[in-house]
Amino acid sequence: MLTLGSNIKYLKGIGEKRAETLGRLGVSTVEDILRYYPRSYLDRTAVRNIGSLLPDENVCVSGQVITAPQTVRISGGRTRTKLRIADDTGVMDIIFFNQKYAAGNLKLYESYVFYGKVTGDLIRREMINPQYAPGAKAGEFLGIVPVYPLSAGVSQKLVSGAVKQALSACADLVEETLPEEVRKKFDLPQVGLALRQIHFPENFDAAQNARRRMAFEELFVLTMGLVLIKNRRDKKGGRRLRAVEMAPFMKALPYELTGAQHRCLADAIGDMTSGRLMNRLIQGDVGSGKTAVAAACAYFIGKNGGQCAYMAPTEILAEQHYVNLSPLLEKLGIKCALLTGGMKAAARREAERLAESGEAALIIGTHALISQKVSFNDLALVITDEQHRFGVGQRAALAEKGQDPHILVMSATPIPRTLALIMYGDLDVSILDELPPGRQAVKTYAVDESFRDRINRFIDKVINKGRQVFIVCPAVEEAEIEGLKSAQEHAAELQQNIFPHLRVGLVHGRMKSAEKEAAMGAFAAGELDILVATTVIEVGVDVPNATLMVVENADRFGLSQLHQLRGRVGRGEHESYCVLFKGAGDENAMARLKALERTNDGFAIAEEDLKQRGPGDFFGSRQHGLPQLTAADLTMDVRLLSQAQEAAEDFIKGGENQPGYAALKRRVDALFSTNSSFN
Numbered sequence: 001m002l003t004l005g006s007n008i009k010y011l012k013g014i015g016e017k018r019a020e021t022l023g024r025l026g027v028s029t030v031e032d033i034l035r036y037y038p039r040s041y042l043d044r045t046a047v048r049n050i051g052s053l054l055p056d057e058n059v060c061v062s063g064q065v066i067t068a069p070q071t072v073r074i075s076g077g078r079t080r081t082k083l084r085i086a087d088d089t090g091v092m093d094i095i096f097f098n099q100k101y102a103a104g105n106l107k108l109y110e111s112y113v114f115y116g117k118v119t120g121d122l123i124r125r126e127m128i129n130p131q132y133a134p135g136a137k138a139g140e141f142l143g144i145v146p147v148y149p150l151s152a153g154v155s156q157k158l159v160s161g162a163v164k165q166a167l168s169a170c171a172d173l174v175e176e177t178l179p180e181e182v183r184k185k186f187d188l189p190q191v192g193l194a195l196r197q198i199h200f201p202e203n204f205d206a207a208q209n210a211r212r213r214m215a216f217e218e219l220f221v222l223t224m225g226l227v228l229i230k231n232r233r234d235k236k237g238g239r240r241l242r243a244v245e246m247a248p249f250m251k252a253l254p255y256e257l258t259g260a261q262h263r264c265l266a267d268a269i270g271d272m273t274s275g276r277l278m279n280r281l282i283q284g285d286v287g288s289g290k291t292a293v294a295a296a297c298a299y300f301i302g303k304n305g306g307q308c309a310y311m312a313p314t315e316i317l318a319e320q321h322y323v324n325l326s327p328l329l330e331k332l333g334i335k336c337a338l339l340t341g342g343m344k345a346a347a348r349r350e351a352e353r354l355a356e357s358g359e360a361a362l363i364i365g366t367h368a369l370i371s372q373k374v375s376f377n378d379l380a381l382v383i384t385d386e387q388h389r390f391g392v393g394q395r396a397a398l399a400e401k402g403q404d405p406h407i408l409v410m411s412a413t414p415i416p417r418t419l420a421l422i423m424y425g426d427l428d429v430s431i432l433d434e435l436p437p438g439r440q441a442v443k444t445y446a447v448d449e450s451f452r453d454r455i456n457r458f459i460d461k462v463i464n465k466g467r468q469v470f471i472v473c474p475a476v477e478e479a480e481i482e483g484l485k486s487a488q489e490h491a492a493e494l495q496q497n498i499f500p501h502l503r504v505g506l507v508h509g510r511m512k513s514a515e516k517e518a519a520m521g522a523f524a525a526g527e528l529d530i531l532v533a534t535t536v537i538e539v540g541v542d543v544p545n546a547t548l549m550v551v552e553n554a555d556r557f558g559l560s561q562l563h564q565l566r567g568r569v570g571r572g573e574h575e576s577y578c579v580l581f582k583g584a585g586d587e588n589a590m591a592r593l594k595a596l597e598r599t600n601d602g603f604a605i606a607e608e609d610l611k612q613r614g615p616g617d618f619f620g621s622r623q624h625g626l627p628q629l630t631a632a633d634l635t636m637d638v639r640l641l642s643q644a645q646e647a648a649e650d651f652i653k654g655g656e657n658q659p660g661y662a663a664l665k666r667r668v669d670a671l672f673s674t675n676s677s678f679n
């Protein structure tokens with residue numbers, strides 16, 4: 001007897017070997033395969049007249065074979081089998097490459113149904129390597145056909161066959177986890193029905209409805225998990241810090257905080273003085289002034305006698321924070337230390353000592369702060385900058401070094417709303433939605449190679465005015481990828497041939513930390529006119545005198561990343577510019593880049609970026625530490641997510657003893673068990 005927990009090897013046609021292959025797709029039980037949803041569907045619902053077909057359509061046709069299949073050898077040891085079919089409206093050639101057996105299957109004067117893409121032209125229509133079935137079996141062949149995500153060694157037929165068996169044996173055994181009121185309220189089908197319809201839908205509406213239900217369930221469970229984490233933490237409580245006179249800090253700052261900075265700071269201090277544990281995200285576009293808020297929090301912690309660890313994603317950024325903050329804070333009696341992986345052993349040991357003894361109240365560093373050797377005397381606050389680059393696990397690992405320290409997360413890349421709600425669903429959020437005064441939008445131009453001379457003259461002009469220029473290249477060294485400008489080559493070319501009268505510097509990720517620092521330092525000090533760089537400068541680097549950002553091969557970057565790069569200029573009082581060289585990309589690439597000419601709104605850009613590239617690429621990797629979603633799609637309508645959230649929050653209020661709670665809690669545990677750092 002098959003049950004939901006049965007190993008898939010017991011399904012007909014699977015066996016040990018294929019079960020192993022499916023295992024690699026995360027499918028090992030009957031329930032797994034029920035929840036292994038199609039990626040898309042083939043529309044084999046309607047049979048079309050051959051005479052009506054246009055090139056490039058995917059269609060079904062029904063026809064009689066009117067010329068016997070003939071197989072010939074072609075180059076490379078391949079074969080081509082050709083036959084002609086006809087219906088009442090026209091004829092079409094059917095061509096198979098390397099499918100000699102098709103010739104044996106398809107008999108002269110018999111009728112078949114075919115599915116495939118129409119090629120050729122209106123006079124001579126063709127279909128290459130179509131799927132087909134004898135006319136007598138058209139009933140089975142026609143319909144909506146699921147297309148599963150596959151890996152080598154597994155065929156569509158194998159998966160859909162297995163799903164069919166699993167559905168007929170077990171679809172009704174799947175526990176209904178969504179409470180009935182919720183299903184009624186949001187018009188969601190029952191789980192067994194939804195599973196049948198997501199795999200083998202009656203029509204496309206049913207498929208969409210089924211997917212909506214499964215996505216809703218997933219988001220409901222995810223939200224429930226996040227809310228439970230948050231509740232558990234709130235119950236535990238956090239260290240209550242005392243209010244601190246902030247005026248000395250404010251006086252020492254070279255500027256007034258913006259209203260938004262004040263609000264975010266008040267949120268954070270409110271948390272830390274409340275007796276609850278702070279878990280707060282400060283989200284703000286590039287240049288919104290997150291560092292000052294972090295510094296104010298560090299001051300607050302220092303005056304409370306505790307320590308603050310401030311983790312940045314790159315050495316350059318950690319160094320820059322240190323260089324900017326230590327003069328300000330040390331004057332106010334807050335001792336600072338810098339700790340990065342690239343430091344000399346002696347300097348590093350000294351930083352470790354300052355952290356361990358408690359002498360330093362603010363320890364700024366990279367993920368080196370997480371290293372085993374580092375310990376703190378009394379870690380009261382952990383700040384992570386540019387959080388999306390750290391896994392959730394890294395945030396947790398640093399927090400382990402104290403006794404439930406408060407946590408403040410700073411995210412510079414505005415992430416789309418759906419994603420934020422999910423990724424940071426266990427955090428409270430403050431938004432820095434105001435740029436410091438006097439900022440102008442960076443004028444942006446997406447251009448092609450024909451603008452090269454003009455842009456070179458523009459670079460010269462900008463530098464003549466006493467300003468500085470960043471030029472970003474996608475590669476470090478020559479010819480890593482055909483057609484990409486490398487920072488090394490481009491810097492040499494500019495210095496020798498284009499701008500011999502200017503001072504050109506170079507910085508990239510493969511340089512030693514000291515070299516990087518020297519180059520960045522020289523640029524910041526105005527000793528270089530042009531800094532050619534890779535994306536190491538993407539985050540945080542602050543040189544207010546730089547007013548022009550040129551990006552080579554801009555089509556190679558995501559929109560959010562370009563927006564981030566553009567944020568390196570426009571940080572001072574001068575009018576600033578960003579030039580995006582399209583590179584080898586096509587007209588679509590140009591259209592994509594033009595979006596940046598139109599808007600400076602990081603959130604709008606992030607939404608666009610997510611739509612274009614999907615969530616995986618948006619983060620550059622799967623390192624974001626989210627449970628993996630299968631039915632829900634992060635580019636989806638944010639409405640489904642807010643409905644699921646609303647329903648889950650309501651449900652939790654009903655308490656642990658209500659019917660269905662235990663079943664849902666099991667699903668929460670299952671979803672979150674794939675990612676232990678959530679617990």
Ligand code: ADP
Nearest residue numbers: 255256257258286287288289290291292436542
């Ligand atoms: P981000 O939010 O991108 O980390 P930063 O903290 O690096 O932004 O701040 C960007 C720039 O704005 C820095 O040069 C900083 O000194 C300046 N800045 C921050 N807050 C203010 C303010 N309230 N008034 C004027 N300048 C500010």
Ligand code: MG
Nearest residue numbers: 290291412540
């Ligand atoms: Mg920053």
